[in-house]
Amino acid sequence: MLSVPVSLRRYLKVAKGPKLFFIILALILVFNWLFFGSVILGPFGLGSTPASVKSFRHLLNPAYLNVLQNTAGFQGRATIPVKGREIIPNVNDAGTLKQLTLDILFGMQVQGTESGDDKRYFYTPDFFEDIETPEGEKTNDIQKIVSDFKSLGRKVFAGSNSPKVVLVVGLDFEKYEIDYLQKVLPNRQEYAAKYGYGLYARWVQEFTPRLQSYGNFGSNWWRVILLREAMSAFPDAEFFWYLDEKCLILRDDINLQRYLLEPGVLGQAMLRDHPIVLPESAVRTYRSVDPQDISIILTQDSYGLSTDTMIVKNDLYGKAFLEYWGDRLYRGYENFADNEIKALAHILQWHPYLLGRTAIVPSRMINSLHTDEKAKKDASRSYQKGDFVVNLRSCRLRTGCDALAVSYLNDVVK
Amino acid sequence: MSDTRDGSEKDVPETLESPYGFGYSNTFKPRKQGFKIGDLFKASFYRNKKGSNSRYNFRLISLIVVVVTLISVISVIPSFFRLKQSKVVIILAANEGGGVQRWKTPQEWSVERSSIANKREYAERHGYILTIKDVSLKRRYSHEWREGWEKADILKQTMRQFPDAEWFWWLDLYTFIMEPEVDLEQYLLNHVENKTYRTIEHFNPLGIDAQIPYTDTMNSPVDLVLAQDCGGFNLGSFFLRRSEWSELLLDLWWDPALYDQKHMEWEHKEQDCLEMMYSQMPWVRNRVGFVPLRAINSFPPGACSDQRDDPRYFYNEKERDFLVNMAGCNYGDRSCWDEYEYYRKLQKKHREKKWFWW
Incomplete structure (x- = not known):
């Protein structure tokens, strides 16, 4: 203020209007300088800073921006909507499918190896979309059965009211006699219908090429793949209960949700501080876990973890668990290739976040083992009258299972 | 002399309850009068008595005060927006x-x-x-x-x-x-x-x-x-x-x-x-x-x-x-x-x- 020339000071002293103007101007300049860093340009001076400071939009290619995906299951986006709560194959086709053999159902390449010829199966294009039959040609029964087999994996639930719980089962037409399969599927259907649950059943053979590509053919690795497929077929369901085909539900009066899934009940049932690998392991289930947080429910048999029955929640943890477990690097790992249970035990022992979402429940809640009359019974695992589920693990394949199933199914509590 | 002063500094705290009474420190010197805002105005009133351009001075002082406050307040404003914990x-x-x-x-x-x-x-x-x-x-x-x-x-x-x-x-x-x-x-x-x-x-x-x-x-x-x-x-x-x-x-x-x-x-x-x-x-x-x-x-x-x-x-x-x-x-x-x-x-x-x- 003092440096203002004397003449100007005199002028200002006399003239009142310009003085006010100069004061306001000076204030504006100071304001601009402090706020915008540019005395004269003020807010407009911001335009002089490069645009890249505010956004990197000039680097983006709008063609790929906001491209969102919702890819369907493994067999592609040509899905077949199903209104009902059951996505199941026709069990009566089992005999025909068995006669047709995999050679007809899939594409096939024969590779010569040291131990003889090796058949490599692959999915043909008609697995991924409907291929129209030439006009005038009538499809016969066999063709119908084949096309049903190929399109089963594309069926997704599209009803208005999604079930909360979905029962999942894989049917093997080579391992079990048709009579037995004709009892397992109705067993699930009756139970699911009673409580409005969904039912998702697939032929185990459908997964053959996927198993072959990582050396899992003949193993039970398809269970992991099947569960993930089920989640994609019922996207709005909450729980997926995989119950193996050799298990039967014997108590239709027990509602799974009230029996096990409600947090209050699960909190009582889950085994805390319990070894993952039997008989004893350093890694144990956590002592204080909120049952609300549980996304994976497993049981154990006398050897350790069992995959005959698993309940997986349809959330981030459930999906990540199945995708990580079924990853090709796990399936292809020499220690795990023939046995998915080894991989499961490995995951739970190395990854505390997944272990924290896992509950192990007493076997007899959902996985009571059938024991031969001569064999010694184990009170904590062997089936006793009144149990929810029986696991006919020891039945003789192809001959004995059906007879055993009949004896149990007579006693089903409706 | 200086030794005793240092020693007494520890013993006698420089507070209002000083045993030597208000306004005196332990050095027995009157405490220096601090700056008071009122002095500014006093000065301008003295000038007024002399009949010089007191109004101008008063305005000058108040303008300086306003600008200084403005600058200090404005420079603090941006930090108010950041009071929330950084994300x-x-x-x-x-x-x-x-x-x-x-x-x-x-x-x-x-x-x-x-x-x-x-x-x-x-x-x-x-x-x-x-x-x-x-x-x-x-x-x-x-x-x-x-x-x-x-x-x-x-x-x-x-x-x-x-x-x-x-x-x-x-x-x-x-x-x-x-x-x-x-x-x-x-x-x-x-x-x-x-x-x-x-x-x-x-x-x-x-x-x-x-x-x-x-x-x-x-x-x-x-x-x-x-x-x-x-x-x-x-x-x-x-x-x-x-x-x-x-x-x-x-x-x-x-x-x-x-x-x-x-x-x-x-x-x-x-x-x-x-x-x-x-x-x-x-x-x-x-x-x-x-x-x-x-x-x-x-x-x-x-x-x-x-x-x-x-x-x-x-x-x-x-x-x-x-x-x-x-x-x-x-x-x-x-x-x-x-x-x-x-x-x-x-x-x-x-x-x-x-x-x-x-």
């Missing part, structure tokens, strides 16, 4: 190698100092939290060939350390922020879903499948923002949001069964593993958002030198890219120090230029 934490990985395999040269020390100063200035300017993490070679990581996975452990630990922060920005040491004015929230983090590519189709040097089953990006937020260079994913500069997903990712990132099979192939360790998880697992894919490399991680001409004509990788002075990452400046005939000094001077030049704009 962004910058993690700077320093002390790479830690001088274990060879001595750290003075130039390396110098680069490290400039890098830290650069980030510190940036963080202070925007009110972000800067945390510097030591990534020197450690025995527990060399044991299972898992040096790269220290990154996941540091991220986990930092998330615990700053429980209120939302975004965590990992920066390698040899990065330099060229435009300190960039406000990360405005630039990238607000509406991050609209600013990132949700598929790999835009740029795919690794040939990853563009579509895999079970992907659903429709209803997923973006929790990991990263860029790709000529060789695939680049983890020299990336953003991770705190969420269930990111905690799970950090947990599943390292797995002995995967690493047992791949440790010979995975040259870039955790980077290759993330690429594998992205290419195979839809749950990972759902929450990854890509940005162009130059948005968060421009290269100097030395990096990606096989494709030196591709403008997508390299720092563009005209467009004023945000950050330069001198990745791999330790290798070949490149010099970290020379490159670092070049960009440091360039940034200084850019900032000086601005002052001439008024």
